[in-house]
Amino acid sequence: MQILALETSTEWCSAALWMDGKLHLRETHAGNRHSELILPMAQQLLAEQGVSLSQLDAIAYGEGPGSFTGLRIACGVTQGLALAAGCPVIGIGSLSALAAAASLETGAVGVLAILDARMGEVYAARYRDGVEVLPPALFKPEALPSPEPGECVAGTGFFAYEALLTTAWAGQNYSVSAQRYPGAAHIAQLAVPKLLAGEGHSAERAEPVYVRNKVALKKRER
Amino acid sequence: MLVLGIESSCDETGVALYDTVAGLRSHALHSQVEMHAEYGGVVPELASRDHIRRIVPLTQRVLEAAGASLDAIDAIAYTQGPGLAGALLVGASFAQGLAVGLGIPAIGVHHLEGHLLSPLLADPRPEFPFVALLVSGGHTQLMQVDGVGRYTLLGETLDDAAGEAFDKTGQLLGLPYPGGPEISRLAQQGDAFCYSLPRPMLNSGDLDFSFSGLKTAVLNLVHKNPEARREDVAAAFQVAAVEVLAGKALRALKQTGFHRLVVAGGVSANTLLRSRLNAEAARVGATVYYPPLALCTDNGAMIAYAGAQRLLADAPAADGVFTVRPRWDLSQLQAA
Numbered sequence: 001m002q003i004l005a006l007e008t009s010t011e012w013c014s015a016a017l018w019m020d021g022k023l024h025l026r027e028t029h030a031g032n033r034h035s036e037l038i039l040p041m042a043q044q045l046l047a048e049q050g051v052s053l054s055q056l057d058a059i060a061y062g063e064g065p066g067s068f069t070g071l072r073i074a075c076g077v078t079q080g081l082a083l084a085a086g087c088p089v090i091g092i093g094s095l096s097a098l099a100a101a102a103s104l105e106t107g108a109v110g111v112l113a114i115l116d117a118r119m120g121e122v123y124a125a126r127y128r129d130g131v132e133v134l135p136p137a138l139f140k141p142e143a144l145p146s147p148e149p150g151e152c153v154a155g156t157g158f159f160a161y162e163a164l165l166t167t168a169w170a171g172q173n174y175s176v177s178a179q180r181y182p183g184a185a186h187i188a189q190l191a192v193p194k195l196l197a198g199e200g201h202s203a204e205r206a207e208p209v210y211v212r213n214k215v216a217l218k219k220r221e222r
Numbered sequence: 223m224l225v226l227g228i229e230s231s232c233d234e235t236g237v238a239l240y241d242t243v244a245g246l247r248s249h250a251l252h253s254q255v256e257m258h259a260e261y262g263g264v265v266p267e268l269a270s271r272d273h274i275r276r277i278v279p280l281t282q283r284v285l286e287a288a289g290a291s292l293d294a295i296d297a298i299a300y301t302q303g304p305g306l307a308g309a310l311l312v313g314a315s316f317a318q319g320l321a322v323g324l325g326i327p328a329i330g331v332h333h334l335e336g337h338l339l340s341p342l343l344a345d346p347r348p349e350f351p352f353v354a355l356l357v358s359g360g361h362t363q364l365m366q367v368d369g370v371g372r373y374t375l376l377g378e379t380l381d382d383a384a385g386e387a388f389d390k391t392g393q394l395l396g397l398p399y400p401g402g403p404e405i406s407r408l409a410q411q412g413d414a415f416c417y418s419l420p421r422p423m424l425n426s427g428d429l430d431f432s433f434s435g436l437k438t439a440v441l442n443l444v445h446k447n448p449e450a451r452r453e454d455v456a457a458a459f460q461v462a463a464v465e466v467l468a469g470k471a472l473r474a475l476k477q478t479g480f481h482r483l484v485v486a487g488g489v490s491a492n493t494l495l496r497s498r499l500n501a502e503a504a505r506v507g508a509t510v511y512y513p514p515l516a517l518c519t520d521n522g523a524m525i526a527y528a529g530a531q532r533l534l535a536d537a538p539a540a541d542g543v544f545t546v547r548p549r550w551d552l553s554q555l556q557a558a
Contacts, residue, residue, distance in 0.1 A: 035311065039322050039542025053323055068267060069308050072274050073315045079278050080319020084292060204278035208271075216265040 002051055003195065004042060004059045004081070005188035008034040008074040009066025009094045010115070010156070015041040016184035017049055018192065024049060025185050034073050042081075053085040058200045060191035062182055063091030064209040065123040065136055066115065071208035079203045088200025090191045093209065095125040095136050095155075097186035102154035102177035103130070111177070112147050114157030122157035123211055136211050141165060147174035154179045223296045225533065226281070226320075227526025230273040230313030231305025231333045232360070233264045236522035237280040239288045239295075242530050246343055248287035249516075249523045252276045259399040270308035277316050284522075292324060297537070299529020302330025303547030305360075310546035322542045329529045329538050334552045336524035337486040338367060340513035343527055348482045348511040353474045357467060357495075358487030358519075359385035359402070363552075364429045364474045367484070370531045370558035376474050377429025384463060385489045387433035391440050391459050395452045405456045406492055412457030417443055417450070419462040424469050429477070431470060436462055460494055468498045472506065481508045491518040532558050 003018040013030035015038060016023055026041040046053065061078040064071040075091075082089045099111035114124045122141055126134035126148075134145070141161035146169050147153055154177035158165060194200070224247070229236035238249035254272050258264045285292065300317035303310055314330065321328035338354050341347065351368045353376070362379035382390070385402055392401010397408065419439050422432045440459050444450060471483055483503055489495065490512055503510045517523050535558040 035314065035318075035545055036543045039318055039544075043322060043542055068270070069311055072270060072308065072312050075274060076277070076312050076315025077319035079274075080316045080321070081323040083278060083281070084320050084323025204282070206278075207275060210271070215267040216261050218260045219262045220260075 001057050001192065001195070002055055003188050003191050004046070004056050005061070005184040005191060006038055006042060006074045006078060007062035007094070007097065007182055007184040007187050008038055008070040009062045009064055010070065010181045012181045012183065013037045013041070014184035015045055016188040017045045017051065018188040019049060019051070023185055023188060027183055034070055038073060038077055053081060056085055056087050058088045058090050058191060058195045059085070060090045060092055060187050061206065062094045062097060062184070062187050064094055065117065065211035066094050068210060071210065075206050075208050079206050082203040082206070088195070089203055089206045090194050090200050091206060091209065092187045092190045093125070093136060094182040095123060096127060096132065096190060097182035098155050098179060099125070099127040100130065100186040100190060101179045101183065102152050105179055106152045106175055106177050108150065108152035108175060110148055110151040112151055112153045114144065114153065114155040116156040116160040117212060122161070124157060136209070138212050142168065147172055149173045152177050156180045223530060223533065224290065224294055225526045225530040226295050226298045227522040227529060228277070228298065228300040228313045228317045229336070229520050229522045229525045230277065230309050231301045231303070232309060232520060233258055233269050234520040235273050235276040235280055236520055236525070237277070237284045238522035238526045239284050239290060240523060240526035240530055242534065246523050247290065248284045249521060250280045250283045250287070251521055252280060255400060262393070262399055266306045266308055269306060270312055273309055273312040277312060295324060295326060297326050297529065297533050298328045299331050299525050300328065301333045301336065301525050303333065303550035305333055305548060307546060307548040310548060314544050314546050318542055318544045321540060325540070327533065327537050327540045329532055330544065331525045331529045331532070332550060332552060332555055334361060335555060336528045338365060338373070338484070339370070339528045339531065340486050340517050340524035341484045341511040343517060343523060344511065344514050348484055351480055352482035352484045353471065353478055353480050354484040354486065355467065355471045356487045357384045357485070357489035359383055359389060361487060362431050362433070364470060365552070366478055371555045372557045373552055373555060375553050376477070377431065377470065379431040379433060381432050381434040382437060384431070384433055384467060385487070387437050387463060388489065390437050394441055394444060395455060402489065405460055406494070408453050409457040409460040409494070412451065412453030412455070414457035414461040416454040417458040419443065419458050421462055421466050424466050429470050429474050431466060433463065464492070464495045464498050467495060468502055471499060472502050475506065475508050483508055483510045485510060485512050486518070488519045491515060
């Protein structure tokens with residue numbers, strides 16, 4: 001099975017190629033240059049492994065939450081590539097990819113994944129054995145649920161509010177992962193079981209998951 | 223050469239297929255006007271979110287309507303700017319992904335070059351050189367056009383765009399968003415000479431425009447005459463705006479010595495503007511050209527067309543590297 005994965009939801013930019021269990025990865029700190037980097041990175045990966053787009057079984061993209069613009073770059077590029085390749089697409093949550101990386105690093109079964117959402121808020125979700133037990137949601141840092149015993153905490157959202165959170169969670173039994181960002185490696189790996197379960201869908205249904213959905217007030221709400 | 227055109231710079235998602243031999247094969251458009259109406263104006267983030275939902279179905283619809291397969295496309299043109307950064311990125315990302323996937327070139331097109339060349343999609347089409355009046359919600363410019371990519375700015379608005387003044391005046395009169403077309407509709411039942419509004423900069427001697435004063439004049443008029451019929455105010459506003467636009471366009475013809483005037487952009491659909499320009503141009507022996515009515519507002523056809531003209535001259539690298547240019551001066555373009 002061959003899956004191309006793209007992740008551009010944070011200031012990092014990564015592309016991964018999953019080939020029957022072997023993973024090839026490109027990642028770089030992109031700032032806001034994702035549009036200049038993501039397609040060349042994907043093309044290099046494919047060229048190096050001698051894989052053509054038409055040989056892909058699916059294209060996976062980091063669906064979010066994360067930078068709105070970043071989410072749409074990965075999603076839009078995926079829509080275009082998948083339409084051309086005629087293959088299905090799979091959206092993978094950025095918090096779940098982050099949690100998978102943290103779990104692999106620390107060996108923790110439970111992960112509280114937290115990404116900085118700017119504007120004084122964070123996106124957070126909780127996973128146990130890779131299963132989502134608290135879906136991605138927006139929190140004020142002080143309103144985050146505290147870690148459960150033995151749980152590991154990961155992501156930029158923790159480090160952005162480290163002093164506040166360590167104080168609030170004093171006395172709790174949790175570990176802190178060094179993982180800060182979601183990456184294409186875990187987007188690809190998480191896409192494998194989804195594809196096997198028949199969850200791949202057509203390019204037109206690829207859409208970012210923003211979580212922060214209130215972005216403007218209607219006239220009658222002002 | 224078959225070119226897929228993609229436009230997503232503001233609140234309309236447009237996709238089209240243009241054939242350099244057979245002409246426009248098909249085009250499809252989704253307007254977000256209703257969605258933004260609830261907010262009283264375009265919300266950039268919501269515009270981007272809608273573009274990414276529409277772009278694939280519109281592309282499929284256009285291919286189906288033309289009876290063409292993806293493999294038949296030779297190149298993809300997309301709006302690179304100017305416009306809303308997030309909205310532009312949706313079209314650019316999809317276009318570049320598709321181009322890389324198909325192994326064909328993708329070219330970023332200047333939105334205003336698309337508008338400027340859109341009357342060339344009509345029959346009869348103007349020959350170069352011509353004067354172009356670009357009037358929309360975001361732009362009011364007079365350009366000298368000597369060929370593809372050979373544009374000289376003759377004058378532009380110093381404040382509000384003409385379409386913006388229409389929309390804001392509509393808002394002032396309590397008309398639903400977008401106010402521009404509503405003003406024109408209402409004006410048909412009004413008496414334009416009931417009130418006298420200023421014609422800003424009409425006799426300034428140059429080719430620049432200013433519409434914010436006109437908008438303020440309407441505000442004052444409505445405050446002083448609370449009993450004024452909206453129809454009459456709309457008509458008085460429209461005739462003032464149209465007189466300025468027509469007066470400047472005619473001055474541009476005189477200044478350049480050209481006999482062809484091209485009018486493009488959303489406001490070019492305004493019937494009073496059209497009849498006024500046609501009459502005044504006829505008096506000086508000039509001809510006015512408009513894009514087909516369906517292509518006055520933002521659309522993918524004009525992007526496909528402008529992209530095709532550029533591609534005929536020079537094919538860009540198909541490397542998948544892209545950026546958008548939310549602010550991009552038309553005069554920075556190179557000749558094709």
